[in-house]
Amino acid sequence: MKSPAKHPFLTSAVTLAAVLAAGALVRGLRPAAAADAPAAKAPSVLTVSIVTPQTETWPKIVQGSGPLAAWQEVIVSPETGGLRIAALLVDLGAHVKRGDLLARLSDEGLQADLRKQQAAVGRARATLAQATANLQRARAVDGSGALSAQKLDDYRISEATSRADLESAEAELDSIQLKLRQTRIVAVDDGIVSSKSAVLGNVVTAGTELFRLVRQGRVEWRPELDARQVSALRAGQGARVTLPGGEQVDGRVRLVGPTLSTSTGRATVYVSLPAGGPARVGMFANGAIEFDPQPAQTLPQTAVTLRDGRAYAYLLGPGDQVSSRPVTTGRRKEGRVEVDDLPADARVVAGGGAFLSEGAKVTVASAAEVSRVAQGSGR
Incomplete structure (x- = not known):
């Protein structure tokens, strides 16, 4: 058998295998906790409170704008x-x-005319008295044949003429007296x-x-509304008008215009405002007309965020992550706003939406924390 020293490649292979085996042994000896350590958690960006939509009965509102004008x-x-x-x-x-x-x-000229006409009436009365006396004497001797029938007729005609002259003079006197009264310009x-x-x-x-x-000092608000809005209005419905200075005035619909303008397709609504208030003729005001109470799904106004011209609500999802949901807003009342398109059990972030983004992680405040914050803000 040949010596190992005579086979260098074999020696290197053995050495490499030994190094790999040692590395595997070291890895096997690592603690299990270090191998299984989870990834770091994403931090919370905001502590929030959660609300759910509430259903309330609110009057339906029609918004409008228009001038203030005199009732009459x-x-x-x-x-x-x-x-x-x-x-x-x-x-x-x-x-x-x-x-x-x-x-x-x-009235100096009329006073002179008055005195002149009073004298004319006096003369006419005297003339009538003379003509009447002549007629009476003529009648007394009528049967004696001392007067002809023609002469008697002359007395009758003279008496009638004098009576007519007196009536004409009295009428002229009345006319002058009327003109004198008309020199006094009075409020009607x-x-x-x-x-x-x-x-x-x-x-x-x-x-x-x-x-x-x-x-009577009565001022009206006269907004122009389209056919759809006008069709739902009737006399007697309440309205709230906001004046340029910020004052709010309550009124009542007096009349809904019977026709629509052929150029604008809108009709004028006449809303009576209380006399003696801050409303002035010539102002231009915005307002709302209330009618027919209807159910409304509402949220606190702070729960709705405006972004890019649209309204959004942030809903809490799994893992305390939030997602934005477009909503359609409507009526507003006492710090709440009507919204559509939300599930009845939706968990909505009550405020701070301007600081949130899609998928952001939040911390939900406990009821005690929410109460403590509310009390602090009340102080």
């Missing part, structure tokens, strides 16, 4: 013309009552002076607008 306007103008404005007694914004004096026209109803075009000293003509009133 009252135009105040003189009924007689050719007279000068002698006095202006109210200004813009004045609250007036029915019959209040707003302006006065000069309660209201607020919204416009004044009268100028002191100006000679006016009959029918010229001097003042404009918001009748």
Whole structure:
């Protein structure tokens, strides 16, 4: 048999096999815990509280926007013309009552005409008295043959003519007295002076607008709604209007426009607002009309996140990982918002959605922690 030293390749193979065997032995001697150690856990990005959708009965809401206008306007103008404005007694914004004096026209010429016509009436009455006395005397001697039938007829005609002259003079007197009363420009109803075009000293003509009133101080909100929205409305439904300054005013639908505009396809809704409030004619306001309460699936508004023009809710899944779910929002009330397309038993992250991403891991706060945080925020 040949010596091993004479076979170098065989010697190297034996050496390599020994090294591999030693390595396998070392691996076999590693602790089992080190071999089976799990991968490191993903960290939690946020501690959150969880809510589930609630079903509540809310009134259905129709949103709209439109101007504020007077319920009715009252135009105040003189009924007689050719007279000068002698006095202006109210200004813009004045609250007036029915019959209040707003302006006065000069009446010197009419006072002179009045005295002249009163004298004419006096003459007519005297003439009538004389004609009546003549007729009575003529009748007294009618049977004696002292007067002819023609003369008696003349007395009758004279008496009738004098009576007609008196009536004409009295009618003219009434006309002058009426014109005198018309020199007093008064409010025809309660209201607020919204416009004044009268100028002191100006000679006016009959029918010229001097003042404009918001009748009874009543203001209306007049949004324009489409056919689908209008079909669900009726008089008496409640509305809440938000004014430009942020004030909210409650009102009632007075009238739903009977026709739709041929150019816009929309109809005007007339919502009465309370008199004496902050609403002013000419404002443009947004608002909502409430009607027909219906069930609504709701979440806290903090549970809905707006991103890229859409609304999302984050749902808690296995392993405390969250996933985003698009939702359609609707009515809002007292810090809650109506949502669609969520399972009734969905576990929704109550807040902090802006800090979450798809598949992020969260820590769910216990009820005690949630209560402690709520109490702290209340203080």
